[in-house]
Amino acid sequence: MVGYLVLIRPGDLPKAAPVSPFRHLDERKAAIYENLRDLQFEYRLDKLSDEDYNTTKIELQKELAKVRAEEDRLKLELGQLPGRSAAPAMAVPAPTPVAVKKNVCPSCGAQFEKALKFCGECGKPILAKGEVA
Amino acid sequence: MENVGALALLLAFCISLYAIVSSVVGRLKGKPFLTLSGERAVLAVWALVSTAAGILVYALLTGDYRMAYVASHTNREMPGFYKFAAWWGGQEGSLLFWSWLLSSYAAVAVLTSRKTHRNLLPWVVAILSTIQLFFLILNTFIASPFQVLAVDRVVTSVADGMGLNPLLQYWAMVIHPPFLYLGYVGFAVPFAFAMASLIEKAPGESWIHTTRRWSIVTWLFQGMGIGLGSAWAYHVLGWGGYWMWDPVENASLLPWLAATAFLHSVMMQEKKGMMKVWNMVLISSTFFLCIFGTFLTRSGIVSSVHAFAESPIGKYFVAFLALSIASTVWLILDRLNYLRSESDLESVVSRESSFLFNNLILLASCFAVLWGTLFPVITEKLSNEKISLDAVWFNRLMVPIGLALLFLTGVGPLFAWRRTSIDSLRKNFQWPGIGTLVTAATLFAFGMRYPYSIISLSLCFFVTATIVLEFFRGANAISEKTKSGFIPAVIELTHRNTRRYGGYLVHMGMVLLFIGWSGHPFNQTAVGEVAKGAVMQVGSYKLKVLDLTEGEMSNYSWETAKLEVTKNGEFLEIVEPTRRFYKAAQQATAVVALRSRLNEDLYINYAARSGDKATLQAYVFPLVEWIWIGILVVIGGTLVCLVPSKVARAYTRTEVVGVAKANAPVEV
Numbered sequence: 001m002v003g004y005l006v007l008i009r010p011g012d013l014p015k016a017a018p019v020s021p022f023r024h025l026d027e028r029k030a031a032i033y034e035n036l037r038d039l040q041f042e043y044r045l046d047k048l049s050d051e052d053y054n055t056t057k058i059e060l061q062k063e064l065a066k067v068r069a070e071e072d073r074l075k076l077e078l079g080q081l082p083g084r085s086a087a088p089a090m091a092v093p094a095p096t097p098v099a100v101k102k103n104v105c106p107s108c109g110a111q112f113e114k115a116l117k118f119c120g121e122c123g124k125p126i127l128a129k130g131e132v133a
Numbered sequence: 134m135e136n137v138g139a140l141a142l143l144l145a146f147c148i149s150l151y152a153i154v155s156s157v158v159g160r161l162k163g164k165p166f167l168t169l170s171g172e173r174a175v176l177a178v179w180a181l182v183s184t185a186a187g188i189l190v191y192a193l194l195t196g197d198y199r200m201a202y203v204a205s206h207t208n209r210e211m212p213g214f215y216k217f218a219a220w221w222g223g224q225e226g227s228l229l230f231w232s233w234l235l236s237s238y239a240a241v242a243v244l245t246s247r248k249t250h251r252n253l254l255p256w257v258v259a260i261l262s263t264i265q266l267f268f269l270i271l272n273t274f275i276a277s278p279f280q281v282l283a284v285d286r287v288v289t290s291v292a293d294g295m296g297l298n299p300l301l302q303y304w305a306m307v308i309h310p311p312f313l314y315l316g317y318v319g320f321a322v323p324f325a326f327a328m329a330s331l332i333e334k335a336p337g338e339s340w341i342h343t344t345r346r347w348s349i350v351t352w353l354f355q356g357m358g359i360g361l362g363s364a365w366a367y368h369v370l371g372w373g374g375y376w377m378w379d380p381v382e383n384a385s386l387l388p389w390l391a392a393t394a395f396l397h398s399v400m401m402q403e404k405k406g407m408m409k410v411w412n413m414v415l416i417s418s419t420f421f422l423c424i425f426g427t428f429l430t431r432s433g434i435v436s437s438v439h440a441f442a443e444s445p446i447g448k449y450f451v452a453f454l455a456l457s458i459a460s461t462v463w464l465i466l467d468r469l470n471y472l473r474s475e476s477d478l479e480s481v482v483s484r485e486s487s488f489l490f491n492n493l494i495l496l497a498s499c500f501a502v503l504w505g506t507l508f509p510v511i512t513e514k515l516s517n518e519k520i521s522l523d524a525v526w527f528n529r530l531m532v533p534i535g536l537a538l539l540f541l542t543g544v545g546p547l548f549a550w551r552r553t554s555i556d557s558l559r560k561n562f563q564w565p566g567i568g569t570l571v572t573a574a575t576l577f578a579f580g581m582r583y584p585y586s587i588i589s590l591s592l593c594f595f596v597t598a599t600i601v602l603e604f605f606r607g608a609n610a611i612s613e614k615t616k617s618g619f620i621p622a623v624i625e626l627t628h629r630n631t632r633r634y635g636g637y638l639v640h641m642g643m644v645l646l647f648i649g650w651s652g653h654p655f656n657q658t659a660v661g662e663v664a665k666g667a668v669m670q671v672g673s674y675k676l677k678v679l680d681l682t683e684g685e686m687s688n689y690s691w692e693t694a695k696l697e698v699t700k701n702g703e704f705l706e707i708v709e710p711t712r713r714f715y716k717a718a719q720q721a722t723a724v725v726a727l728r729s730r731l732n733e734d735l736y737i738n739y740a741a742r743s744g745d746k747a748t749l750q751a752y753v754f755p756l757v758e759w760i761w762i763g764i765l766v767v768i769g770g771t772l773v774c775l776v777p778s779k780v781a782r783a784y785t786r787t788e789v790v791g792v793a794k795a796n797a798p799v800e801v
Contacts, residue, residue, distance in 0.1 A: 004173055013165050014190065024337025028406070034406055038630075045606040048549050049557045054549045063476070 021078065025071050032064045036123075065118050066126070135200055135279040138188035141550040142277070145181035145236075148174045150516070155239040160255035164429055168255045172243045175258055179240040186233045189226060189278050191507035193219050199290040201280045202226055208296035208717050210688040214675070215297055217306040217515075222297050224431060224444060225278035231266040231427065232268040234318040239265065242322050245344060253340070257322075257328035264321055267453045275446055299715035299722050303369050306441045309361040313385050316355025319422040319724060320388060324420035328414055331464050334471045338406070341399055346775060347417075352396060353771045355389045355561065360764040371723030373656075375760065378527040380770065383506040384426035387499055390396075391419040394495040397488050404550065406475030407485070410465065411492070413472065417461045429506070453697075480552035487545045491538065497532045506737045532585055536592060539647055542640045543596035547605050589651040593644045600637045607634075631776045638770030646761030650755030654734070662746045663694075672753035674735055675699045679707070681747050689713045694739055710739040710749065729758050769780050 020026070027127050039060065041052045085115050105119035114117075116126050152174035159167025189202070193216050198204045205220040206226065212328035221227040239261040246254060267640045271280070281288050300306070323344035330340040374383060378571055395415040396659065432447030465472070505522045509787040512520040547553075547561040573591040581587055604623055612622035627634040659671035669676040680695040693711040697704070708726035715722065728735040733755040 003175060012170055024339070027337050027339070028340070031404055038550070041607070041610070042549055045608055047547075047557060047561060047606075049554045052549060052552055052554050052557060055547070059479075059551065 023073060025067055025074070028066065028067050030068065032060055036060050036064075038090065047127060059116070061120070061123050064123055134188055134192065135281055136196070138185040138545055139273070139277060139279040139399060141181045141188075142187040142269060142273045142279075145232075146266065148178050148181065148274050149262045149266040149269055150382055151261045152178065153266065154536050156255040156258040156262070163791065168258075171255060171258045171262075172247060175236070175239050175243050175262065175299065176797060178262070179236040182233050182269075184235045184281075185272075186220070186229055189229060190217060190220055191235075192602055193217065196294070197290075197549045198292070198294055199288055200278075201282050203280045204282060204293065204294040207520070208294040208688075210717070211296060211302075212229050214300050216797060218301075220295050220402055221310045221314065222301060224446075225272075225276045225280075228268060228431065228446075229273050229278050230311070231314060231318060232265065232272050234259070234314055235321060236264050236270060238264065238318060238322055242325070248621045250339070250343065251328065252333050253329040255326075255491075256332050257325045259322060260325040260328055263457075263597055264325075267449075271449060273715060275449060276444070293717075296688075296715070296717040299718050299720050300369060303365055305361045305365040306369070311356030311358075311629075312354050312361060312436065316351050316358055316385075317388065317427055319347065319351030319354060320392065320416070320420045320423050323351070324416050324630070325441060327416045328464065331413065331468050332472070334468065334577070338402060341412075345399075346395060348392065348399075349771060352389070352392045353768065355385070355392065356764075356771075359385050359389060360761075360767075364764075368568070368725060368727065369722065371725050371740070371750075373736050373738070373750075373754060375757070378502075378505065378522075378524045380506045381430050383502045384429040387502055387506075388419050388422040388494050390499045390502070391415060391422050394492045395419055397495075398492050401485055405485070407477070409472040409474060410469065411464050417458075417494075418499075419464075421454060421458055421461075424450065424457075428454065436621075456589070481782075482548065482558065482650055484545060484548045484550045484553075487541055487548050491541045494534060494537050496535065498531060498538075501530045501534065505530070525654055535647070535650075536585070536588055539589070539592045539596060539643070542643060543599045546599050546637070569595040569596050570728050583753055584656055585652040586651045588646050592728060593647050593651070596644045600641055602797065603637060604634070627773060628776070628779045631778045632774050635770050635773030638773055639767050640761045640770075641768055642766030642768075645759045645766055648760070649760030649763060651755050652754065652759075655755045657753040659751045661751075662742075662743070662748050664746045665725075669733070669749060669751060672752065673700055673749040674705075674751070675795075676737065676749070676751060678747075681742075681745070683742075690716045692739065692742050692747070694749060696726070696737065696749075698735065708737060710737045711740075712739045731758050732756070734758060 010047065011084040036057070039048070039056055040047050048056075075079065093103065106120060108122045110119055110120060110121040119126055143281075145224065152171045155167045155174065159165070159169075159171060191197075192200050192203050193207055194213060196203065196216075202218075202223060202225050206223045207216050211219075218749070219226065221230040239258070241260065242257060243254065248258070250257070266613045281290065283289060283427045317515035323340075326340040326344045329335075360545050361381075362385070366372070366377075367375040388731070394410065398408050398415060399412055402409055402412050403472040422759060428447065428450035432444060434451060454760070464486065477629040481484070505527055507519045509519045512518055542547065547558070547565070549557065559588075569591045571589055572594040576587050576590055606624065607626040608619055612619055613616070615625070621756060655717070657672040661669045663669055663677055663678050665681055666680050669678070675698070677697040678694055679691070679697055682695070683692040685688065691711050693709050696708050696710070698706055698708055706728065708728065710726035713722050714720070723738050723740075726735075726737040733753050736752040736754055738750040738752075740750050742748070
């Protein structure tokens, strides 16, 4: 028994699953997406007034934007921007590599008066990855 | 044999100590070999404690009456099933059972999270091993199950043991303690993960994700343990009650209440990153209440129907509790900064605030029960007079609290997360609200005059209405979209978010429990001394005594009354309430005659015999059956919660969808 405790070969060390530095942000993002989905569903069930729906939705989108900004900051810190991020950000929709006009959302086509990082309509990033404003 | 068992425990004690040291040093100095060694130590402790437990169980089954524990908790006549159950039937054995469960839980925790939580695991191992160490101290030095009987220092044996308390020889009683212990012990793991993430200042909510299932399963075990206990009390004890606010019952309820609060408030942390300190406090309180419950049960500081002998282990528990509470409080205070909330409460009229109220009320009930339970101890210390608070006191306090909780159960789903405007509120409340008032008015019109029962039943309607509406609306929306039938849509809806809809099922189970409790004021009682041929009346039932007989069995003697039951002149059945007297334990038990129907139970207890007359206690308990059905629904709902949600598994593919009606730019 003592041998079992003391004799440890290097090969016995468990290989830790790669921990993405973005994990907590991904989790947070997934939670926000889930909140958005719930909100959408409850709105469809007519449980929410239009006003509640809109306010809450904008709030959630702002939170999402904050998480993404944090993600970008972390990427810069880790020297991963531009380039591939170490972990596939779980809930991020694949960025569409389409040349875009600055103020038009590549995903839904909504237009905005000023340049935005994220679409106010659909929440997707407006800048293609690697293109730093 | 017993020496091997004692030695195994002693070794386990040493290795637990080693596990603590090696994990902490390994983590602090960054030596993966040491931390791995700590993890292995946890498995080794499990093997050793299992060995000791195996030896004890073997001695119990084979009847090794040299051992004090075997001699005082089994006898030759007992069926093997109960001999096995004697493992947790007494003080020393049940403490060993605690140790064994904890070591098993720790081993499972190590094996399941050694890959995913390299940083947290050393601390988890250290914390669990510390708890393990405490129990092993009790097992090894204070209350060893391996003591042998001796006369003048010569080991001796007795011809036959004293047997297990015959009241406990009932199937529900055999599995009631293990379930409670599974609950008591299980909360150690979420607690350990919570503390580990505090120590490590781990970012995010990973301890919650890791221990989410764990908490639910443990909560379920604890609830099942409580349910089995009250089912046993009702079916075996013969007084017709299922809960009497006995200190030990309260001890099992306390962690369950705290854990219920935790399961609710943890959702706010998952969803919005709020209430982090609060959740730490709740999970710690739950764990400490578990230890406190064990302490209360095992030390005999308060008198209880679960009469265990006065024992010296109390002071060790107090010391352990004091030390661990102090270090937890220090840790939380020291890490307040890390636990900063990410968002605030937006509006008082929101799902969050209903959760908050639910938490406050649950905690208030926890305090009330704790206060009531400790009152005799406090009064004894202050005035040398032990004043126990009875069920009346508890009911006066807990009934309104329970009703408030029931109300919130109904209100919750009607509120939206973050905010609910007056408009939506009116729309959502309209029909359930009107229905509730109509129910109350109808009950009053039909002559019901007990305010609490009226409120309770109306609120039951209210909660049911909101839950049914929730399922109905959701399933409708899905069936419209997918063109599927209603039932598949309900299943799809539940599968999409099992925790929410499983949770609603649990709420539905609670509603059924409240329906059962609401029948309480309408109980009818009749006690009578009857001879052969006499007729006794209880409620609308007539009981005619056909015969009074008695007899002898190998380990007990019995007396019984043969009764013909008629209701409104119509013959129903012949029942035979019996009283048994167990010779070895010199104790009487009742075999109650019970006729259960959904509207009411007829409950007849054979209390005593004098000459040719028998004393019968007959009761009519309206709606009691719903309590047991409610417990089953709660269990079913919890199991649904444990099924992985479809959406959660598929969320990599989900995107933000939706059509905003007003366009608002987002600035970063």
